[in-house]
Amino acid sequence: MLRLGTVDRMLDRLFPQGDGALRPRDRSFWAIRLAILLGWLVLVAFLVAHHVMWRDEVRALSLAVQGESIWAMPAAARGYGHPLLWHGLLRIGTDLFATKLVLPGLALATGVACAALLVFVARLSLPVTVLALFGSFATYDYVVMARNYGLAMLLLLLLAATYPRFRNRGVTLGCLLFLLCNANVHAVVLAGAFGVFWLADLIAEEGWGWSRAKRLWLANMTIAAAGALLA
Secondary structure: OOOHHHHHHHHHHHOOOHHHOOOOOOHHHHHHHHHHHHHHHHHHHHHHHOOOOOHHHHHHHHHHOOOOOOOOHHHHOOOOOOOOHHHHHHHHHHHHHOOOOHHHHHHHHHHHHHHHHHHHHOOOOHHHHHHHHOOHHHHHHOOOOOOOHHHHHHHHHHHHHHHHHHOOOOOHHHHHHHHHHOOOHHHHHHHHHHHHHHHHHHHHHHOOOOOHHHHHHHHHHHHHHHHHHHO
16 A cells, blocks of 8 residues: 555656645645545535436537447537547447446546546645635536536646646647647637747746747647647
8 A cells, every 4th residue: 555655755746846845745634635525526426416417418428429430430420519539538438338327427537537636736725625626617517517628627737737847848738738629619728828828937937039948838839739720
């Protein structure tokens, strides 16, 4: 079994804070945060169990199972008006488990991942964490309602968590932006806004001169643009 100190070090390597400082985690930190997450999970599970699917939620699953294979699904679902990442995940889940419960199950799994990031990774105070976690978006709109909005929320949280580590290295952020563009139409705008923020952050730090960091930004935004075109 992993000890708390080992988990701390793993999280700090994945999602480091500024100046390389370790987060002050102890047993009380984990106990309080875990209790909050479990309380949220009980509430959300109750809401999911009593949720009646809306027509547009079910339609996404109906489109996801079109075509003889996942590769034929995009052509069958053409004209829906949203990118097909959500449909692709639904298709994979349906092929694996052969049940319509994949629809609420995938939405719930996405929501749990978002909640875990908010509770254990985000650098938020405890009151702010509780307010964010128990608001209508995190308890209903993006979790109980089985739409692609929760997927966009997860990708945005991953971008926020990984930005300090990968701002000046690799194409991780570009790949996340690529996926974000294919979560839903609104997320394309958010991906562009993130790119503007990233560039502004680099300019504030380095000035207007061309640099390796800006070349890396351009490479990542090219990947994001490819995702926007695919969407």
